[in-house]
Amino acid sequence: MNKPLFMRVVDRLSTIPFFQQKRDATGRYGFSTLQKCTTAIRMLAYGLAADAVDEYLRIGATTSMKCMEHFVDGIIDCFGDEYLRQPTAEDLQRLLLIGEIRGFPGMMGSIDCMHWEWKNCPTSWKGQYTRASGKPTIVLEAVASQDLWIWHAFFGPPDTLNDINILDRSPVFDDILKGRAPAVNYTVNGNEYHLGYYLTDDIYPKWATFIQSISLPQTEKASLFATHQEACRKDVERAFGVL
Template sequence: MNKPLFMRIVDRLSNHVPYFQQKRDATGRFGLSSLQKCTAAIRMMAYGCAADAVDEYLRLGETTAILCLGKFVEGIINLFGDEYLRRPTPEDLQRLLDIGEIRGFPGMIGSIDCMHWEWKNCPTAWKGQYTRGSGKPTIVLEAVASQDLWIWHAFFGPPGTLNDINVLDRSPVFDDILEGRAPKVNYLVNGHEYHLAYYLTDGIYPKWATFIQSIAIPQGPKASLFALYQESVRKDVERAFGVLQSRFAIVKNPALIWDKVKI
């Protein structure tokens, strides 16, 4: 993270979140500064380090560092969520459609897939429903990503025993369509007019009109070309997962938090 972005976050948090405002303790001395608290939270997210790894560097105890992380994430959601964690507007949807048409997929608004985040400190009573086979407990994240790595839909929390299809049954990704709130989409393919946007997926998803999959065994140059383009464009969500894990090692490493809501 560059310094101007970091200072912008620190300033917003220190001005709007009381926890990040520097105060005097009972002896009249200043307590921890907003820079110390924000640095501890970002180090834990970016490097995935343990909470007690910053005790000497930032003069924070383990409990305080964990509290900083929780308050930091809550503050980011409350202050920046309306701008960066919002649902796509009609203008955003039109931009996604324009990008999809340029890339050879008119009507495409992103690629959808799921990833598993290992949960190291999963409560013993829950391990059965979060563990697949003889593996380790995981939590599933379903996401839809665009070419510029914008994850504009995220559904997090289903147990790790579920696969992409089971998660899809619980996901709100189609709520707008089912409730009639989805924007109208019109495009032509081979002379036929369509009114439903679609996602690019891998082979595990069902054969629905809103999911466009690759061709497993393409026959002929036309089918081979389509499979090549579909598989390359579908990697957008895989790249988004990769960048998410590389930028935030806390997601790459097993989750050390006990509370599922905080995770």
């Protein structure tokens, strides 16, 4: 994490009473906002134990756990309305406009899954979360746009699931099934369509809402489509790379 981003997080969390520096009964100052945020971020980023930073930051295990719990809640409270949300009508129009400029009218983003290694997975759960790699991992399903905005994230399923059967649990299509999804209208080759779609790789099922590349294209037209589809689909791969 770069320093400006970290300091922005610290500044926003400093408005929460837990992270504010206070005096104890003897009048001495307690831990600063910077210490508490550093403890929480190190625990989350590196999977450190609660007592791993006691000598470095002079914070005990109990306080470190409280820092991490309040940090997670604070991030949701301070940044949830801005980042952790579904696209609004204005956001959707912006995404559709970007997709049309790039040659894919009706495209709302790229969807894919990545497998996140779970270093501290409990021994009793390792069988459920371990597949061919031999290491327990957790699946993250995400939809990302060109500007690396991950507006859909489904994190937590075990690694024994794949990109296909995770769709049975994912809430990505809940708004469509419940009739809450905003209307998406566009025209391609003189035909009108009313269902937005995502760019995917070849593992996803042949659904109307998934547009895949053409494997082994035989014509110049098919090769051109595959080139543009694979280039745009890299949006979600770039987002995973940032994570």
